[in-house]
Amino acid sequence: MKYERIVMAHGGGGSLTHELIKELFAREFDNPVLRTSDDSAVLAMNRQGYAFTTDSYVVKPYFFPGGDIGRLAVCGTVNDLAMQGAQPQWLSLGFILEEGLPLADLEKIVASIRQAVAEVGVQIVTGDTKVVERGRCEGLYINMAGIGRVVTKNWIGGANARPGDVVIVNGPLGEHGVAVMSCREGIEFQTSVVSDCAPLWPLVKEILETGVEIHTMRDPTRGGLAAAVCDIARASGVGIRLNESAIPIDPAVRGACDLLGLDPLAIANEGKLILFCRALDGERVLAAMNRHPLGREARIIGEVQEKPKSLALLRTTIGGERIIDMPTGEDLPRIC
Amino acid sequence: MKTLVQAIHELGQRLGRNVNLMEVCGTHTMVAFRTGLRQLLPASVRLLSGPGCPVCVTDANYIDAAIALSHRPDVLVATFGDLLRVPGSESSLDRERAAGASVRVVYSPSDALLLARECPSRHVVFLGVGFETTAPTVAWAVYRASRDRVMNFSVLCAHKTMPGAMDALVRDRQVKIDGFLCPGHVSVITGAAIYRFICESYRIPCVVSGFEAWDILKSISLLLAQLADGRAEVEIEYSRSVTEQGNVAAQRLIEEVFEPCDATWRGIGAIAGSGLAIRETYARHDAVRALGVEFGESRVNPSCRCGDILRGVARPPDCQLFGRGCTPAYPIGPCMVSSEGTCAAYYKYEGRIAA
Numbered sequence: 001m002k003y004e005r006i007v008m009a010h011g012g013g014g015s016l017t018h019e020l021i022k023e024l025f026a027r028e029f030d031n032p033v034l035r036t037s038d039d040s041a042v043l044a045m046n047r048q049g050y051a052f053t054t055d056s057y058v059v060k061p062y063f064f065p066g067g068d069i070g071r072l073a074v075c076g077t078v079n080d081l082a083m084q085g086a087q088p089q090w091l092s093l094g095f096i097l098e099e100g101l102p103l104a105d106l107e108k109i110v111a112s113i114r115q116a117v118a119e120v121g122v123q124i125v126t127g128d129t130k131v132v133e134r135g136r137c138e139g140l141y142i143n144m145a146g147i148g149r150v151v152t153k154n155w156i157g158g159a160n161a162r163p164g165d166v167v168i169v170n171g172p173l174g175e176h177g178v179a180v181m182s183c184r185e186g187i188e189f190q191t192s193v194v195s196d197c198a199p200l201w202p203l204v205k206e207i208l209e210t211g212v213e214i215h216t217m218r219d220p221t222r223g224g225l226a227a228a229v230c231d232i233a234r235a236s237g238v239g240i241r242l243n244e245s246a247i248p249i250d251p252a253v254r255g256a257c258d259l260l261g262l263d264p265l266a267i268a269n270e271g272k273l274i275l276f277c278r279a280l281d282g283e284r285v286l287a288a289m290n291r292h293p294l295g296r297e298a299r300i301i302g303e304v305q306e307k308p309k310s311l312a313l314l315r316t317t318i319g320g321e322r323i324i325d326m327p328t329g330e331d332l333p334r335i336c
Numbered sequence: 337m338k339t340l341v342q343a344i345h346e347l348g349q350r351l352g353r354n355v356n357l358m359e360v361c362g363t364h365t366m367v368a369f370r371t372g373l374r375q376l377l378p379a380s381v382r383l384l385s386g387p388g389c390p391v392c393v394t395d396a397n398y399i400d401a402a403i404a405l406s407h408r409p410d411v412l413v414a415t416f417g418d419l420l421r422v423p424g425s426e427s428s429l430d431r432e433r434a435a436g437a438s439v440r441v442v443y444s445p446s447d448a449l450l451l452a453r454e455c456p457s458r459h460v461v462f463l464g465v466g467f468e469t470t471a472p473t474v475a476w477a478v479y480r481a482s483r484d485r486v487m488n489f490s491v492l493c494a495h496k497t498m499p500g501a502m503d504a505l506v507r508d509r510q511v512k513i514d515g516f517l518c519p520g521h522v523s524v525i526t527g528a529a530i531y532r533f534i535c536e537s538y539r540i541p542c543v544v545s546g547f548e549a550w551d552i553l554k555s556i557s558l559l560l561a562q563l564a565d566g567r568a569e570v571e572i573e574y575s576r577s578v579t580e581q582g583n584v585a586a587q588r589l590i591e592e593v594f595e596p597c598d599a600t601w602r603g604i605g606a607i608a609g610s611g612l613a614i615r616e617t618y619a620r621h622d623a624v625r626a627l628g629v630e631f632g633e634s635r636v637n638p639s640c641r642c643g644d645i646l647r648g649v650a651r652p653p654d655c656q657l658f659g660r661g662c663t664p665a666y667p668i669g670p671c672m673v674s675s676e677g678t679c680a681a682y683y684k685y686e687g688r689i690a691a
Contacts, residue, residue: 004431005434014665316549318337318372319337321375322372323684325685
């Protein structure tokens with residue numbers, strides 16, 4: 001039974017989101033660049049590659065442990081560029097503000113944007129402001145587009161993972177999703193978890209400076225690690241095998257997930273990346289990552305094989321094996 | 337862990353025949369699939385998933401009634417998130433919410449009661465679905481609503497109790513159950529003594545299990561040992577939380593607010609005395625009586641084999657809809673939609689490895 005209306009799960013970053021994109025947007029706007037379905041589009045101008053991306057931010061509440069909607073917007077946009085091997089250059093900033101929003105809140109968010117922008121060395125070069133009637137949005141929404149200059153020689157993309165690659169993650173997973181949920185109306189719970197919200201370009205720069213050929217990078221946001229590896233397995237037509245015992249997850253995140261009945265692998269991150277490169281380059285990349293504060297806990301969590309084609313599997317801690325499935329996009333709080 | 341698996345294999349060999357062990361708890365189902373422990377069992381030991389997911393056994397006409405309520409302008413339906421996408425006869429709550437129905441996800445019955453206090457102009461109906469584990473929290477909300485005279489709060493009650501269902505499964509005889517892995521959370525409330533009749537009347541061993549992979553493996557080894565010795569007893573593996581008599585305060589609360597009733601289990605049918613209904617004293621907080629809810633006929637896809645799957649008669653791939661018409665994104669049967677449903681677990685974690 002197909003959906004006749006949009007339901008919340010269409011925005012969950014899981015299989016319903018993918019289906020909406022594939023069967024409506026991608027079909028209507030089909031072109032070679034869009035077809036790559038990477039975090040940002042890579043375009044060539046005067047023989048220089050540029051990455052271009054856009055994202056909207058509707059997180060609720062707009063202040064959360066470890067960040068706010070403004071910092072999230074900068075990180076989310078910058079990270080989408082960085083995943084294509086692009087140094088972020090310019091950002092746009094579009095506000096949709098609700099009548100009645102305290103100016104003090106807006107000022108705080110703007111200050112936070114300025115701070116994040118300074119961390120990356122990127123400029124906000126254009127913007128827009130709209131105000132809607134009270135009740136038409138919850139506080140504020142942000143839309144942000146970004147342009148970055150591609151600094152790698154090889155093409156980094158979701159379709160480029162190859163058998164023999166290792167899978168590396170830069171740190172513990174699930175923190176952003178759990179931090180936002182912990183302060184959401186109705187499920188407030190005490191937790192030490194704060195959002196991992198961080199701009200990844202400085203870390204990516206260190207990685208690229210090793211000269212190692214990176215095949216694929218993704219920031220596992222909505223849908224978490226699970227959605228990211230499913231996507232890459234499918235796009236590259238390879239089998240991805242992860243080791244559960246190698247995947248770093250903070251005990252507080254695990255505890256919160258147990259409590260809420262969630263899979264930590266499907267929880268959103270905003271300062272994490274997963275990376276695929278040849279196994280023999282793995283240690284060099286890892287060493288470079290470990291030198292950077294955002295990669296101190298980086299580790300190899302799995303490898304790529306030829307089979308089973310287009311499927312991601314998890315070797316469990318007790319020695320079993322199971323599929324990592326694309327999350328459907330459950331009725332979770334708005335987390336980005 | 338290795339020694340446990342080894343012990344299970346040795347016991348399996350000692351028994352020298354096929355045995356069917358059934359768990360009747362959605363969390364056990366999920367742990368068994370998510371940790372891949374099913375693959376560690378010998379081929380002769382089959383782990384069946386019974387009707388342990390409360391969402392899965394909720395009749396389609398209950399969803400229909402909840403949908404009808406959600407369209408009444410004076411009503412706000414409050415529910416746990418896992419009911420949202422469950423298909424009723426025609427539609428589901430999430431589709432209806434997208435079409436304008438008033439449906440709010442809450443994380444506890446107390447939150448629903450709070451919602452009622454905050455919106456005095458609406459009647460808040462909480463969808464009471466679950467086993468003995470959730471029944472006390474719902475009973476508490478009803479009790480509080482009555483005590484504080486929150487007249488705009490009621491529960492659409494479809495609570496069920498486990499022993500009656502286990503009894504029906506054993507009597508069914510279409511599938512021979514050699515042992516039960518009894519639900520840990522339910523037993524925390526009810527105590528382990530409620531399973532004794534299964535051992536005494538049917539000579540079937542029962543072990544109350546915890547929720548870690550090693551809990552389940554340990555429980556399986558205890559069941560196999562009982563079978564090998566020809567014993568049929570209730571053993572508590574989950575002894576860090578479960579006692580013989582259970583949580584007496586919670587039982588009293590259930591007793592205060594609810595009384596046993598006959599209940600229809602989706603896919604299984606009517607089981608006498610296996611449901612909980614709100615007592616006359618609290619009739620004002622029973623949505624059926626307070627709002628005049630009527631239950632229509634359930635219409636379900638005739639090809640759906642959720643009922644057989646819930647009884648352990650069929651495995652998900654035996655159903656012709658599995659993975660074809662029926663997937664987690666587009667579920668037809670309840671076992672595919674609930675996060676603890678057998679088909680969903682099978683589809684997500686195991687079903688396509690061989691393919």
